Amino acid sequence: MRPILAAACLRQKSVAQKQTAAMLEALKALAAEGIEAIVLKGGILSHLAYPEPGLRPMEDIDLLVAPDSLSAARNTLLSLGYSAPPENTRYDRLSHHLPVACRSDSGETIAIELHREIFTPILNCPGNFSNLERPFASFPIQGYPVAHLGEKRLLWMQYRGLRKLAEPLKKLHLVDLALLAERLPDHWQGQALRTCYPDLWSALLALDRYIPLSPRTRQYLGLPPRQTADSDLPGDDYCGWPRGSRWLETVWPNRWWAEFFYGLGPHPSRWQIQRNHWSLFASQGYRRLHLGPVASHAFFARRTDPASPPVRPLPSPPIESLLVTCIYDGLSGTRFGGRLNRGESYRQSLATIARASALPILCFVPLADISLNEEFFAGRQHQITWVPIEITDLPHSDEIQRIKAEYPENYSSFEWQQRCVEIMWGKFYMLREALRRFPGAQNLFWVDAGLANVNVISTNYTTAEALAAGDLHRVDAAFCPELYTRMQEKAGHRILALKSTDPHQRGIPEHYLQRPYQDATGIVAGLFGGNRNAVETLCQLFEQKCLAILADNKLYFEESILTGLLADHPELFTTFTFDSWYHEGWSYYNPNEVNFSQFFDQMLRTPPPANRLLFPWNH
Numbered sequence: 001m002r003p004i005l006a007a008a009c010l011r012q013k014s015v016a017q018k019q020t021a022a023m024l025e026a027l028k029a030l031a032a033e034g035i036e037a038i039v040l041k042g043g044i045l046s047h048l049a050y051p052e053p054g055l056r057p058m059e060d061i062d063l064l065v066a067p068d069s070l071s072a073a074r075n076t077l078l079s080l081g082y083s084a085p086p087e088n089t090r091y092d093r094l095s096h097h098l099p100v101a102c103r104s105d106s107g108e109t110i111a112i113e114l115h116r117e118i119f120t121p122i123l124n125c126p127g128n129f130s131n132l133e134r135p136f137a138s139f140p141i142q143g144y145p146v147a148h149l150g151e152k153r154l155l156w157m158q159y160r161g162l163r164k165l166a167e168p169l170k171k172l173h174l175v176d177l178a179l180l181a182e183r184l185p186d187h188w189q190g191q192a193l194r195t196c197y198p199d200l201w202s203a204l205l206a207l208d209r210y211i212p213l214s215p216r217t218r219q220y221l222g223l224p225p226r227q228t229a230d231s232d233l234p235g236d237d238y239c240g241w242p243r244g245s246r247w248l249e250t251v252w253p254n255r256w257w258a259e260f261f262y263g264l265g266p267h268p269s270r271w272q273i274q275r276n277h278w279s280l281f282a283s284q285g286y287r288r289l290h291l292g293p294v295a296s297h298a299f300f301a302r303r304t305d306p307a308s309p310p311v312r313p314l315p316s317p318p319i320e321s322l323l324v325t326c327i328y329d330g331l332s333g334t335r336f337g338g339r340l341n342r343g344e345s346y347r348q349s350l351a352t353i354a355r356a357s358a359l360p361i362l363c364f365v366p367l368a369d370i371s372l373n374e375e376f377f378a379g380r381q382h383q384i385t386w387v388p389i390e391i392t393d394l395p396h397s398d399e400i401q402r403i404k405a406e407y408p409e410n411y412s413s414f415e416w417q418q419r420c421v422e423i424m425w426g427k428f429y430m431l432r433e434a435l436r437r438f439p440g441a442q443n444l445f446w447v448d449a450g451l452a453n454v455n456v457i458s459t460n461y462t463t464a465e466a467l468a469a470g471d472l473h474r475v476d477a478a479f480c481p482e483l484y485t486r487m488q489e490k491a492g493h494r495i496l497a498l499k500s501t502d503p504h505q506r507g508i509p510e511h512y513l514q515r516p517y518q519d520a521t522g523i524v525a526g527l528f529g530g531n532r533n534a535v536e537t538l539c540q541l542f543e544q545k546c547l548a549i550l551a552d553n554k555l556y557f558e559e560s561i562l563t564g565l566l567a568d569h570p571e572l573f574t575t576f577t578f579d580s581w582y583h584e585g586w587s588y589y590n591p592n593e594v595n596f597s598q599f600f601d602q603m604l605r606t607p608p609p610a611n612r613l614l615f616p617w618n619h
Contacts, residue, residue, distance in 0.1 A: 020142070026061070036069070039061070039146050040115065046058065048154075064129070083101065184217060203260045325447050325448065329343030330343070337418065351380055356477075356479035396550060425558055445530070454466075496576075497575050499578075504559070516567065524559060582595060
């Protein structure tokens with residue numbers, strides 16, 4: 001046996017040398033043509049994580065280039081002697097890479113795959129040059145700087161890429177993850193992995209029982225004590241759907257498989273295993289029908305929300321109320337749209353809400369902003385859990401951007417430039433995530449992060465000193481714990497929503513409705529919510545409207561869609577109606593109109609102010 005292994009090792013070492021030389025040759029040739037490329041999977045792993053490249057066999061070299069550079073990149077490979085077939089069939093064009101390019105080198109076949117996306121569309125996890133974090137990481141191979149995704153994202157994407165089902169899970173893949181995990185303590189701060197990628201953390205917990213991690217890595221990851229024996233470890237390589245004659249393992253995967261593959265917590269229930277197993281089979285099987293971008297994406301959003309993988313709920317005691325929000329900045333002037341320089345204002349406002357309410361808050365932010373937010377809130381009173389998610393990972397982002405690009409005349413006005421559709425619609429995705437992560441939360445309320453602002457909250461809830469100091473967010477009295485108690489009471493088993501008699505956004509066209517509008521009011525989406533069952537129903541109904549709207553190649557503001565839902569399902573809502581945004585502090589204040597801030601007056605039973613406190617700039 002040892003001579004056989006020695007011979008195989010020598011042969012693989014020779015193959016690896018040829019593959020490395022070919023990879024560097026291709027990268028240099030692409031760079032000479034001005035084509036940016038990064039190395040994926042084994043091509044970088046074999047050098048980055050393994051003692052020597054020959055220890056990590058690979059069938060081909062995977063290079064990611066920009067979609068509009070694919071044709072030029074293919075021509076470059078042709079000039080290097082590769083046979084690179086063009087995309088001839090419908091299935092070629094739907095694939096995430098071009099047909100494999102090959103050439104012979106001293107009896108060995110060298111294969112290169114040019115990717116337009118990192119993953120197959122079946123996974124519905126977009127990853128291309130338009131949405132990857134920059135600058136790319138670099139690792140020197142034979143003195144040449146090779147661009148790659150970076151170790152943190154590489155670990156996540158190696159794990160995410162295992163969910164192809166039609167291809168086997170090779171034990172080599174487990175070694176990849178174990179070796180990358182061993183590098184974590186040198187490249188991550190704290191236990192950020194568990195916060196950013198909870199299912200990956202659970203998968204590493206299962207992996208540790210099969211390939212023991214070092215004590216240093218286990219301590220870094222915060223893994224619980226290792227079990228000394230486990231009879232439910234993986235067996236043979238997983239062979240996709242179905243597993244031939246092994247129907248029982250296909251229908252009911254073993255516990256270790258469920259914990260690793262789906263990122264479930266230790267000792268998941270039979271229901272958890274079955275739910276994750278069958279939802280993934282169903283969604284990916286449906287995706288293979290290639291029903292087109294709207295239909296397939298809509299199915300995913302409806303069934304499994306694959307923009308993020310299945311998430312293990314955070315263990316938590318019963319929570320009376322949970323607040324959900326998000327902070328995204330730097331979108332002004334981009335293809336997504338958004339207001340300019342709101343990040344600092346939103347953090348100041350959220351600090352007031354967190355401090356005054358003393359409630360747990362789930363806040364969604366881009367991964368790159370977590371450290372900034374943690375630094376801002378260090379030493380401040382809060383119960384905020386930061387959840388990383390990118391704009392491009394929110395449901396329907398691809399379709400939203402396609403529609404905006406194809407119909408610019410409809411979505412280029414100032415109001416569309418100031419609002420991000422992914423975030424507006426994403427509020428309901430975030431609420432669904434909150435329902436999953438906090439099963440003990442009885443009531444959930446969406447609160448815009450910037451709501452604690454004296455421009456919309458009456459000066460009755462601040463002080464003259466705060467106004468003189470320019471502290472526009474010091475409105476703690478409006479967001480005290482009693483507010484949410486009274487909101488729960490008013491909502492009952494319905495959704496509590498605020499609506500305006502002069503809305504910024506009218507409701508969606510009536511052909512999307514089952515019932516006509518009864519009046520011209522419109523819901524505002526900065527504060528709404530209620531009982532968890534009502535919130536779940538609202539999210540489902542909102543998603544149905546989004547699917548119908550996308551099918552018509554249309555986009556509408558979330559407030560317009562909510563107004564349509566109010567018309568269709570008045571029994572689901574309890575509402576408060578106001579006429580104006582101008583409260584006592586404004587010179588435009590009209591005592592004969594109900595203003596937005598009077599909702600807080602009603603909830604908190606606040607008496608009318610003895611003296612109006614005007615803004616200093618009104619004097």
